[in-house]
Amino acid sequence: MAKITLSNLRHSYMPNPKGPExxxxxxxxxxxxxxxxxxxxxxxxxxxxxxLNIISGLLMPSEGKVLFDNNDVTQLPPDxxxxxxxxxxxxxxxxxxxxxxxxxxxxxxxxxxTHIAARVAEIAAMLEVEEMLDTRAAHLSxxxxxKISMGRGLVRDDxxxxxxxxxxxxxxxxxxxxxxxxxxxxHQRVRATMIYVTHDQTEALTFADQVIxxxxxxxxxxxxxxxxxxxxxHTFVGHFIGSPGMNVLRTEVRxxxxxxxxxxxxxxxxxxxxxxVTELGIRPEFVxxxxxxxxxxxRNISDVGRHAVVEALVGxxxxxxxxxxxxxxxxxxxxxxxxxxxxxxxxDGWIATEAAS
Amino acid sequence: xxxxxxxxxxxxxxxxxxxxxxxxxxxxxxxxYSVQETFxxxxxxxxxxxxxxxxxxxxxFQAALGRQFLFTFLILIIEVPLGIIIALSxxxxxIWVPVCLVxxxxxxxxxxxxxxxxxxxxxxxxxxxxxYLMNDVLGIAYDMTQNPFAAWxxxxxxxxxxxxxxxxxxxxxxxxxxxxxxxxxxxIDGASPWKVFRYIxxxxxxxxxxxxxxxxxxxxxxxxxxxxxxxxxxxGNSTTLLSIDLVKIALGQFDLGPAAAMSLIYFAITLLVSxxxxxLMTKDDAK
Numbered sequence: 056m057a058k059i060t061l062s063n064l065r066h067s068y069m070p071n072p073k074g075p076e077x078x079x080x081x082x083x084x085x086x087x088x089x090x091x092x093x094x095x096x097x098x099x100x101x102x103x104x105x106x107l108n109i110i111s112g113l114l115m116p117s118e119g120k121v122l123f124d125n126n127d128v129t130q131l132p133p134d135x136x137x138x139x140x141x142x143x144x145x146x147x148x149x150x151x152x153x154x155x156x157x158x159x160x161x162x163x164x165x166x167x168x169t170h171i172a173a174r175v176a177e178i179a180a181m182l183e184v185e186e187m188l189d190t191r192a193a194h195l196s197x198x199x200x201x202k203i204s205m206g207r208g209l210v211r212d213d214x215x216x217x218x219x220x221x222x223x224x225x226x227x228x229x230x231x232x233x234x235x236x237x238x239x240x241x242h243q244r245v246r247a248t249m250i251y252v253t254h255d256q257t258e259a260l261t262f263a264d265q266v267i268x269x270x271x272x273x274x275x276x277x278x279x280x281x282x283x284x285x286x287x288x289h290t291f292v293g294h295f296i297g298s299p300g301m302n303v304l305r306t307e308v309r310x311x312x313x314x315x316x317x318x319x320x321x322x323x324x325x326x327x328x329x330x331x332v333t334e335l336g337i338r339p340e341f342v343x344x345x346x347x348x349x350x351x352x353x354r355n356i357s358d359v360g361r362h363a364v365v366e367a368l369v370g371x372x373x374x375x376x377x378x379x380x381x382x383x384x385x386x387x388x389x390x391x392x393x394x395x396x397x398x399x400x401x402x403d404g405w406i407a408t409e410a411a412s
Numbered sequence: 413x414x415x416x417x418x419x420x421x422x423x424x425x426x427x428x429x430x431x432x433x434x435x436x437x438x439x440x441x442x443x444x445y446s447v448q449e450t451f452x453x454x455x456x457x458x459x460x461x462x463x464x465x466x467x468x469x470x471x472x473f474q475a476a477l478g479r480q481f482l483f484t485f486l487i488l489i490i491e492v493p494l495g496i497i498i499a500l501s502x503x504x505x506x507i508w509v510p511v512c513l514v515x516x517x518x519x520x521x522x523x524x525x526x527x528x529x530x531x532x533x534x535x536x537x538x539x540x541x542x543x544y545l546m547n548d549v550l551g552i553a554y555d556m557t558q559n560p561f562a563a564w565x566x567x568x569x570x571x572x573x574x575x576x577x578x579x580x581x582x583x584x585x586x587x588x589x590x591x592x593x594x595x596x597x598x599x600i601d602g603a604s605p606w607k608v609f610r611y612i613x614x615x616x617x618x619x620x621x622x623x624x625x626x627x628x629x630x631x632x633x634x635x636x637x638x639x640x641x642x643x644x645x646x647x648g649n650s651t652t653l654l655s656i657d658l659v660k661i662a663l664g665q666f667d668l669g670p671a672a673a674m675s676l677i678y679f680a681i682t683l684l685v686s687x688x689x690x691x692l693m694t695k696d697d698a699k
Contacts, residue, residue, distance in 0.1 A: 113596050134602040146597040148611045159611075163602035207601060 057124040057215040059087040064119035066105055079105045081272040092242045094263035095252045102272040103252045107218050112136045123215050139208035140218045145200035149193040156192050157206050178206045198230045216248040256296050268292050290401050293336050299364055302374050306335040313400055316370035318349050321395040324409035331403040341397035342376035348392040353383050445672035463673035476657040484632045487571045495579025499587055516577040528641025531570045560650035567639045567651055582624040586617035622693040633682050654678055
């Protein structure tokens with residue numbers, strides 16, 4: 056197990072990249088502590104799988120270094136990095152039994168049979184697959200196949216990092232939840248560094264202690280799930296995390312105050328910087344219907360069970376609010392209240408208010 | 413409520429008629445000949461299973477059958493591994509893929525009698541390029557018209573040249589359908605190239621290889637045109653395979669009864685071996 060450092064990493068799939076748009080990864084500097092559970096979250100094509108393949112050694116970065124505990128492993132092939140990776144689709148060796156599948160990575164490294172038997176038994180117990188150890192892997196259901204793939208990743212006790220590349224894509228929804236909690240539990244038991252790549256915010260937020268949000272080959276924000284939810288550093292994070300995502304509203308800034316549709320809106324703190332495109336960011340959870348505030352007209356209401364998502368027009372801009380309890384009529388005139396300590400200003404996408412202390 | 417009608421039969425009928433006239437009726441004619449003796453004038457005498465017994469006991473049939481099995485065994489043992497090796501070394505992507513595929517497909521597109529004629533001219537001493545090279549440049553005595561061993565080598569090399577591509581193309585199709593993740597996982601698991609072949613590539617090629625071997629078995633077991641054009645079954649009877657012998661009996665000697673019995677035995681062997689092989693290969697998947 057090791058601390059992983061990525062320094063000045065850049066990668067392009069083109070032989071002669073010119074501008075920054077040619078890079079799938081644009082300058083990544085990250086370090087991951089030993090034993091942490093991390094998630095790489097971002098939409099498809101944001102570079103998260105590229106980053107993963109660079110850490111595992113399946114891909115050589117165009118520039119920069121990958122360090123495991125200060126040892127430069129950038130040039131090493133995957134089998135010499137001592138890492139494990141679980142792929143999107145379950146990879147199992149069809150002709151082998153489950154037991155031999157689990158033992159495969161150990162046998163290839165010339166471990167003793169007694170050690171192998173002990174490890175396989177331990178992992179099988181953890182994954183609750185003991186009763187299928189002697190069946191042929193080809194006959195398993197997809198979720199069990201993926202469990203075996205995970206088992207092959209976890210069977211070596213000295214791996215530097217275990218990586219998961221959207222491992223639950225092919226799993227039925229009701230089993231996803233089960234496997235996800237299994238993974239979380241496994242992490243607590245084996246304490247290996249784990250990196251989980253996904254485009255599903257629920258998966259990322261439930262699995263990881265630290266979530267790295269990526270967009271267009273760049274890291275947008277790193278933080279705990281709570282930090283990402285409460286104080287997105289970028290409108291993209293606000294959009295991407297939360298259901299529905301953060302309201303991002305075009306706003307004018309005059310003399311240190313923010314004006315939305317002609318009304319002043321109190322913010323969490325003082326505005327920093329100037330110029331650029333300014334937007335207001337507030338999560339629907341912190342918008343409420345009240346007697347005073349921004350005048351608005353209800354355009355749409357969708358009841359999602361526990362609460363309703365109300366869409367109201369302020370001027371010509373729709374604002375979403377999460378409302379519990381009594382619901383207004385469609386078309387009714389209401390007032391919206393933005394909770395000041397959760398209202399932030401973004402300049403060119405990036406946060407531009409100082410946090411209230 | 414389930415409604416049933418017999419209309420579906422009308423849709424099957426054309427195919428049924430076609431199959432009846434090109435397969436069932438000819439085969440029944442053969443069955444008819446195989447149990448009777450005729451001296452012409454459409455006069456037939458019941459013969460029972462005498463022809464079958466006579467054929468099975470005859471040294472001539474047994475020798476031809478032996479040659480046939482030897483030929484099929486030799487070409488399979490060369491073409492299958494060779495085809496797999498070529499498929500493994502072909503590029504998985506890039507501009508060379510279509511080039512390789514076309515080059516591979518070329519021999520299979522040539523009509524069978526042309527293949528025989530080509531190899532005949534190619535290997536004749538003095539006239540042919542190969543014949544000239546072997547005899548006059550390298551000084552190795554090589555004459556497939558005189559030497560049985562040379563004749564065997566030539567028909568086998570010809571079949572390998574003509575049909576290895578089939579194994580290559582089918583294996584290649586099996587190989588390219590393996591997702592990259594398998595190779596990446598194997599790399600991470602520390603698998604050697606041999607283990608990658610044994611546990612990933614070979615199992616994934618199993619279905620296509622079964623089909624390839626089955627096709628090659630049936631085709632080579634029934635081979636006629638190419639060796640007929642190349643060696644005509646000679647020198648002597650050394651390359652007289654079953655089909656060549658059958659044609660000699662049926663059309664050369666006009667022994668329709670024994671020829672019919674031999675056809676049916678021949679057909680039964682092909683069917684039996686194919687069925688056995690297919691059943692064995694697909695046994696595991698049935699579960």
